Amino acid sequence: MQSDGTIDKRRNANLSDAHTAQSSLSGRRIIVTGGTTGIGRAISVLLASYGAKLFVCGRTPEHLADALARIREVGEGDGISVDLAKDAERHRFFEAADDYLGGIDVAIINAAIPADDLAGTDEEELHYQIATDFTAYIASAHAAVRRMGAGSDLVLIGSMSAVSRSAGSSVYVAAKSGIEGFSQALRKEVGEQDIKVGLVEPGFTGADFQYPEFPPDKQRELIRQHKMLRAEDIAVAVHFMLTQPRRSAISLIRVETRLPHP
Numbered sequence: 001m002q003s004d005g006t007i008d009k010r011r012n013a014n015l016s017d018a019h020t021a022q023s024s025l026s027g028r029r030i031i032v033t034g035g036t037t038g039i040g041r042a043i044s045v046l047l048a049s050y051g052a053k054l055f056v057c058g059r060t061p062e063h064l065a066d067a068l069a070r071i072r073e074v075g076e077g078d079g080i081s082v083d084l085a086k087d088a089e090r091h092r093f094f095e096a097a098d099d100y101l102g103g104i105d106v107a108i109i110n111a112a113i114p115a116d117d118l119a120g121t122d123e124e125e126l127h128y129q130i131a132t133d134f135t136a137y138i139a140s141a142h143a144a145v146r147r148m149g150a151g152s153d154l155v156l157i158g159s160m161s162a163v164s165r166s167a168g169s170s171v172y173v174a175a176k177s178g179i180e181g182f183s184q185a186l187r188k189e190v191g192e193q194d195i196k197v198g199l200v201e202p203g204f205t206g207a208d209f210q211y212p213e214f215p216p217d218k219q220r221e222l223i224r225q226h227k228m229l230r231a232e233d234i235a236v237a238v239h240f241m242l243t244q245p246r247r248s249a250i251s252l253i254r255v256e257t258r259l260p261h262p
Contacts, residue, residue: 021245026051029101033057033084033093033140034111036067038207039157042231043108043238048075050239055097057082057111084111084140085131094143106242107144109137110157114209115172126171133175138182145186150194153242156183157234160203160254176201187251196249198241203256205229227261 030047034040036058044067048054054077058064061081071077080096082089097104115121115129137156144154161169162176180199187197206219206228214222222228234255241250 020248022243023245024051025239025242028052028105029055029103030106030108031055031057031094031097031101031104031144032108032110033136034157035079035108036060036063038209039202039205039231039234040108040110041067041070042235043110043157044077045070045074046232046235046239047106047242048077051075052106053077053101055079055100057084057093059083084136085128087139090136090139090143094140094147098147103149104144104147104152106153106155107141107148108155108157108238109140109144111136111140112157112159112175112209115169115175117168118170121171129171130175133172134178137175137179141182141186145190145195148193148195151246152195153198154186154190154195155198155200155238155241157238158183158199158201160201160256162201163254183251187249191249194246196246198250199252200234200237200241201252201254202234203229203254204261205231205234207231222261226258229255229257 025047030052032040032044032054035044035056044054044056048071052075054071056067056077056079058067058081064079064081068077068079078100080093082093084090084093112133113129115133141154156179158179159176161173162180165173183197183199190197206223210219219228223230237253237255241253244250
């Protein structure tokens, strides 16, 4: 513990030029797609803890119930179970969000499923993967932006797969590369309306998304070794993006593991 008065000096100092204004999340109306598991759940819990009002969705009722219980431990939120790849269910999600929130200030577009190599994917599954990982992203962003006014934020959760472009995941790479380009163009389209668009690209992150190749015990070990990220690490990046002053647009954040992963 310092005894030279440094702490007291800092407490009493004029720090006006050492900080920038931080936007508050209190009272902001936020939707999170895929907000019931993994990264989406971590984002929802963190933002609710700062006073935001959350409305989330996920495909599984059990996961929805679990996520809402945790969100309500720290803040306020609700949600429904839907499959955003289906137009009618996506419309139902946004209509329910309208009823609960009365408007959208922030949209976190996150819902995604694993997708593999092109040759190893049958046609029906291929169409569903594209519908979920790309089409539903664009359509959800469209629905959100139509509801947004000045001072709003749209955050897309992409993937470092758009950068690494590894073999064996060509369908997923295609979707995430498309989202990367989409975010850049959309930012230019809606910036004059005071709607900010940001893209967060997570690296190798622990979640049920990684099952069955990386079961929970293996994920915990990789996280301990700093070879896998926690979903909460991505949530912190989203929080940073959303709390900047309006003049500042954090348009891209890439979060990677410190050490190479398997």
